[in-house]
Amino acid sequence: QTLTGAGDTGPVELNLVSCCKPTYFGPSVEQWNAKNPDIQIEQEVIPFAQLNDILESRIRAKDTTFDILILDPPRTASFAARRFVLDLTDVLGEKLAKTTNAESLEAVTYRDHLYAVPVFNSTQILIYNPEMLKEAGVEPPSIDPAERATWQEIIEKAKTVKEALDLPYGIAFSQGHTFYQLQPIIMSAGGGVGLTGDNMLTPEVNGDAWKEAMGWYGSLYADGLAPRGVPFPQMDALYTSGQLPFLATTTDRVREFQNQGVPFAVAAFPYMEGGEAYTPCDSFALAVNPFGQHQAQAVEFLTWLGTTEEGGFAAAAQSPNVPANLLVMNKVSDEMEAASDNLDGLKELIEYETDKTCAHRPASVGYVQFETEFLQANMDIINGADASSRLDQMQSQLEVALSRIR
Amino acid sequence: MAQVTLRSIEKRFGSTRVVKGVSLDIANGEFVSLVGPSGCGKSTLLRMIAGLEDISGGDLMIDGRRMNAVAAKRRNIAMVFQNYALYPHMTVAENMGFSLRIKGLPKAEIATQVRQAADVVGLGDYLDRLPRQLSGGQRQRVAMARAIVRHPAAFLFDEPLSNLDAKLRVQMRSEIKSLHQRLGTTTIYVTHDQIEAMTMADRIVVMNVGEVEQEGAPLTLYDHPESVFVAGFIGSPAMNLIEGTLSPDGFTAGPLTVPVRARATGPAILGVRPEHLILDPEGHAATVALVEPTGAETQVHLDLAGHKLTGVFRERIADAPGSTLHVRFDPDRLHLFDRETGKRIATP
Amino acid sequence: MAQVTLRSIEKRFGSTRVVKGVSLDIANGEFVSLVGPSGCGKSTLLRMIAGLEDISGGDLMIDGRRMNAVAAKRRNIAMVFQNYALYPHMTVAENMGFSLRIKGLPKAEIATQVRQAADVVGLGDYLDRLPRQLSGGQRQRVAMARAIVRHPAAFLFDEPLSNLDAKLRVQMRSEIKSLHQRLGTTTIYVTHDQIEAMTMADRIVVMNVGEVEQEGAPLTLYDHPESVFVAGFIGSPAMNLIEGTLSPDGFTAGPLTVPVRARATGPAILGVRPEHLILDPEGHAATVALVEPTGAETQVHLDLAGHKLTGVFRERIADAPGSTLHVRFDPDRLHLFDRETGKRIATP
């Protein structure tokens, strides 16, 4: 396999398409640029909401103006199948296996080929307000994965606190509209990942477990325990302004809430009674544009990020996320835990979840269709639609949508 | 039908005083002509009476009620605008029927009245046209018909016939007059046409720079203009005005002496209308400057001892410019004015 | 200065033929008046000459060159529009100076010429006003001045004086005339004013429903109208027209018999101008219908054996309607027309 730009001499400018705040990859890019005058990286930041849409259309048009792109792991299959990302198996496969979380690697692997360098990982926790729980006389849930609470227990506690303190709500899910956050709950109730078959193009979303889990989830909103009609990006604010005691969210809130001085404590992400524990996982990886002009140099940068301690630290420096680079994982979680004395056990929790309970989203070329349909169905259920019939509808609509993939 | 009274009406545009205290009493059913030089404030006065322009000072009374603050639509006054102001989006028939539609008349009734009014102005064939498809004169007639159709308490006409040809104008003139006779509607009529003013009106009001110069019956104004201004303004071609001095001997202007019967003496102006120049071999010798035959008459511009005079004669005169013509002034038709004040000097 | 030739000019709006084959030869420097009833196509003809309206048929030649396809701005023709068409956003001075600015004249030069033209029309004090701040007559004068200032090859005037008062109109008339004498610019002048048409023009063209009825020197038209239409149209008040029969005895209309010297016989129309009615105790007895004194003259509407006649007399007549007046027709001034064709019947 030959990479473009391999023989180039002289300085090269790489273009990295990332998303969200510039600080995500800012420190890595700066450190790299300082040390590699011949390969200078320029960062282009696309707002999160449009990231995949824009990437999709630009790669489809064979855009050569960028070299490295941010890859949302569940899109790996779709991108890889269409050769929208460069196959990195030969150049990086072995090296990465030694330094990167295996689960994270799996998420960016499609049909045994590696397509990206996982930079971040993620997992979810349950944040609660210890003061509220105390005031309501409710026993706080444990941070120890071994003593993980069930959702049913948590809901009871939430109800109690809500009533005792006359709060508007009991619990919120900060990404409760996404499959990312709901997948573990569905799987914990015994459901599958939603897609099956050879190509993972056969939907399976209206089984009993799915209906039960989603019915249960919808009831939280119907009962007024979870906030209906509040835009999901505003869920955190409900917690921080003291309107509810429980918030299911990602680990990155830990640093944020600490900075803001919001009272909080951490518990393990709950599971459904009688089921197994699952947590969401995976986060952004970096891939190489197959139409880019400087693939060799791009790979150099990715190698540095994924296989060196220095690169790993650079990436983790400002990110609130869990690093995928094992060389730095330990130290970063140490720091996170040490930041406050009520976070004892956080490090173990993170390590446990990323290793043992990780529920990858389905590795299907039709994932986008699946995710879009799920979002619609989920929002309807949240707003009061009957879960069972809505999932039946989703099943048939998804079948139509996936039939277009040929 | 209405009685309209103006008491010291004023109009200012910014700092310019355009109408300066006009007082007028217009009796119920009267037909008043408003004349005056361009820009003297005639249109402005009409617009104030109609309620389209705020009155800056004074009182406007209609039938004894003060109307300064009454909205235009409640005054029941019809106006023919100098610039027509037709509704551009309505056909001729719709333009004319608009006020009737507002009154809530039944459709058939409106159609009948519109047709009648259209026939009066000779637009029967144009009822379905839009204003922009009409010629200038046709537009003006639509504007006329729109006012006629309404049977208002008073008509205000702002030069309604200026764009019509002579024949149509004569015809329209008598239409308006007979309309007035039939309906007896109070009418104020601004015109630049001498014949219209003289023949149609019960009374003529002569305005000059925002003020009333003189008012009275048409022939009174013609025969006894109270000022040089009125003398010069009423009558066309205008009265000849000769500056000179009045002495017990008569009126003297350079070599010219005219016997008059005035008692006053001092600087004066002698006025004599063109039609009161009489061809007379015994008369003063004058040099012909220009001869303008109008068909019925001949207008001759003369130079009499340095004074430029115009004469109008029934005769066809073919004298070339430069030749000599002998004329005298009709001694019974002379006017005298004070040179300082411009006021008329009484002759016994 | 230009010579303008029209050869069978046609204008159609959709399917309506508005100008129907007009041919005219206007010599260099000539002053032609265009008259005709409202809506007969005068404005349309002017607009075609100016290049504002496409010519549907025929040829327009200026100085021997076919101009049908030459753009308006290249014809160097000035026009005074019937509706003024002043630039509403420009002051009077800017309105007048616009064409000079386009020519690229220096500012000072423009200012001088504008001032001169403004003085001609008596608007010297209004140079900084906007059109909407002017009275109707003032606007019309701006439109005049805008044409004058340009020194074009030909002037087209579309009723330029209709909104002016009599005095100003006389003054402007002589201004235009002396301007024409000074510059010798070919001029086509549409007017509804008889006196203007008669006194200003070298030649009058009478139009009727899109066609030329007659053209000729003013007095020729007045004295020898070739058709009933021209006879009735030229002259104000209009010629009296009496329908009757021509026999070797003379002209008979009911009880009325008038001796005439025509050889033809058959149905005919007798024409006699109002000023050719002569008060004569020996004359026909007529009933007075209406007396309209205009000051200089008196117009009397009469009923003579069932025929409505108008007479214009120098005398002040005070007879009440209903009384009897004796008049005779000036035998030298009678006109005879064929009742079928409307054409003039020759009298030896």
Added chain:
Amino acid sequence: MRDRFAIFGAKSQEWLVGLLLIVPAFLALLFLRVIPAGIAVWESLHQRSFFNPDEKMFVGLDNFVFLFTTSPTFLKSMLVTLVFVTVTVAVQTVVALMLALLFTQRGWGMSFWRTLVFLPITIPVAVSAVVWGTAMRGDGIINAALERIGIPAQPFLASSDQALWSVVIIASWIGVGYWMVFLIAGLRDIPDDVKDAAALDGAGPLRTFFSITLPLLKRPLAFVVVANTVANFLQFVPAAILTQGGPENSTRFVMYEIYTQAYVQGDVSLADAQIVLVLIVLLAIVALQFRLLRSKE
């Protein structure tokens, strides 16, 4: 020079000038709008392989057949869009006209107040959507206000019955001030003397409005209606952000459908087929409006 354009008559040069004046705008529209639309027509007759986007197959009207028979959402989205457009255009035009009338009256500081009404259009739509989404929350400020005056809290965007109307309100808040500007310009163009004539004919304010102002406002009004129709037909950002087309597809606008199809799911052929249909429907509506709003003047 003689008679070069003789067939066109005296005004022939207008042809050349007109051509020159139109060329830049013509080219811009041709390359920036019409040719891409033409490409969409061509593409809609093909189907691109998902796995190899370079490979395309002629499929005739298959994409259209799919949209009309199989697609679970397309027809619904067309219907939703038509309802939305009808209501929004009606509401916005009427309100904008009322505001235009208000703000052309004499009053103190009117131009300043008018600017404030215009302000919403200048705020990024995405942010406006967030603000309204927040205000319309179950526990949001609007419900708080409603409860104050004794009306129970409404679900607004969370209910399939109210979501569309909520989006209408938001879109109107954004757009009304903007459309108002054009109507103000139009109102100012109506000659005073015609209104004077109407006043003398006995017309009161209402009568003058309906018989004089409104007909003479037809041209700007036609612009507002047509432009507003097109703009709202193609509008999808507030719905995309606030409701993602839900609840139960009640706010699934056809442009959102196209956007999702083309950008999110990468089904370009299907998106192009939808674009073609949208274009056809839109042009039909616009043609109809042109016919209805032709001014007599």
Added chain:
Amino acid sequence: MGAIPRFATVLFTIAGICVALLFMLPVIWMLTSSLRPNAEIFAHFSPLTWQSIVPETWTLSNIVGLLGTGFGRSLLNSLIVTVITTTLGLVMAIMAGFAVSVLTFPGRNVLFAFFVVGFSVPFDAVAVPLSAQVREVGLTNSFFGLALAGLGNGFAIYLLRQFFLGIPRSLAEAARLDGASWLRVLWSVYLPLAKGPIIAAGLTLFVFQWQAYLWPLLVATDPKMQVGPVALAGLVSLSGVIDFSQMFAGALFLSIVPAGLMLWLQRYFVSSVSRSGMTG
């Protein structure tokens, strides 16, 4: 008009203020929200209290923080692009609008129909193929490339046509006779008489470009070329959390320019004079 009672003026003023307030409420809320800490924004909705609008804690940190993110630069970019679009677009639209309304020539109505088709094409739908072409001709990351999207604006043409049709044709004719070329007629007669509509057309172009979001994302890949709305959307963090107070501050900054512009251009919205120089 005579006889308008003075209290009507008062009434209209009050109505104007009320309407303006109604439209401003969300904006006022944005303003105060940008002056309070993020956590406080959503804390006081129900029940309604004065704190829903008035911050308990006032802070400028959002605005300061915003400027730290290079937002100023994006604002400047937006301004440059918008000025280019508005200027070029307006010139093109004026010329074309004049041609299809004042000049008469064969094919005029066909051309106008073409413009109508042009503005019915949803731009968002053709943005992708178009951006590929823009990339091919090398206009990515140029102000002109960014401005391109707003240039083919059929709306502005249509708008100007509608208003130009309202200007009496005899004015153009008078100017033609005065020797003016058609361009001169446009410049000296139509432009001054259509100031209000031209401003309105300019606003159309301005707002389209100022709000542009998708197109800049497609053709401005260089962060130095980022425009305001994109920068604003970038304030969303990886996990979808939004810094609302900063976003509101940014939105307000973004609307200052057009609002100021509008306020400044008010005076050209004077009563039309287009028919006041004539009869009929």
